[in-house]
Amino acid sequence: MDLILHSVVERDGQWRCLTPQLVEAPPQFVFIPDSAIEWVETSDGSEREPFRNGTRLPDALRKYPEDHIRMRDRFRELIESGISVLDARSMVDTTLGAELSTKPGI
Template sequence: MIDSDMGNDTTANNTLRKKELGELALRNAEQMAFPSTEWEANTLAEVLALPRVTVRRAPEEQLLAAGMLPYDCHVNCFAQAANDPDRMSRHVCGWLIYGSDLILHSVVETRGHWHCLTPQLVQAPSQFQFIPDSFIEWLETSDGVRHAFRGGVRLPRGLRKYPEHHLRMRDELHDLIASGMSAFDAREMVDVTLGAELRKMEPI
């Protein structure tokens, strides 16, 4: 016999998770849908010429138990480097290779091993390709917050091989939500249509 309270808790957790995933999808779509520029194309080419490393990601439950924050990689790695009593952890900022995009990301390097400390809300590979970028620097802006810059330019969420596709995905997501669809369901719909198209394009 299934406890009714347990069933209610499971339903509530699933509803909350869908809400979080929908909000995350909307936020990511907004952050990746910015006008294309010559600077982005040139920077993408420069970064792709840099060496790559393989980064390993610990299980989500292990990272959460250690106090790491989901989708807050820069904070996680700053904290790890600052609080490592042996001073062996080095915070490295660079680019996670994700299909045809490069996503701004932070990892930690310890004794030649590369680790991702950031839990994911959805299942993610246990390892991935990463491009360390020594040209990235963290500067405090007028809002009192430190942001990532490269060559004097504040960095966006990512560098895109097909920027126009991200604009279409953002617009479609907004249209579906405006029609009454939840952000989670809209995310699922866009993923099986425009998302599938993007995954068929030549990756990085």
């Protein structure tokens, strides 16, 4: 199993995933919240900002979602071929991950 970071919000007691999906995603999945994230009200009280271990978290979206999807698909192919999760992750990082890291803004 691979862990994917998702942005979620709670509305009326229901958790909703806000992460854009370019391929169909399951209607439900296991969400493991990061207990180190603390939401702090801004000085004017108009909103809350996320902090993790005292550092404000940046606003972040994946700049190149198509590349992340290619990496995910390659990772799954390797796992299905019998390669260990650790080796598959290393292979994807060495190839497609290295390619992604050369793009601007990464």
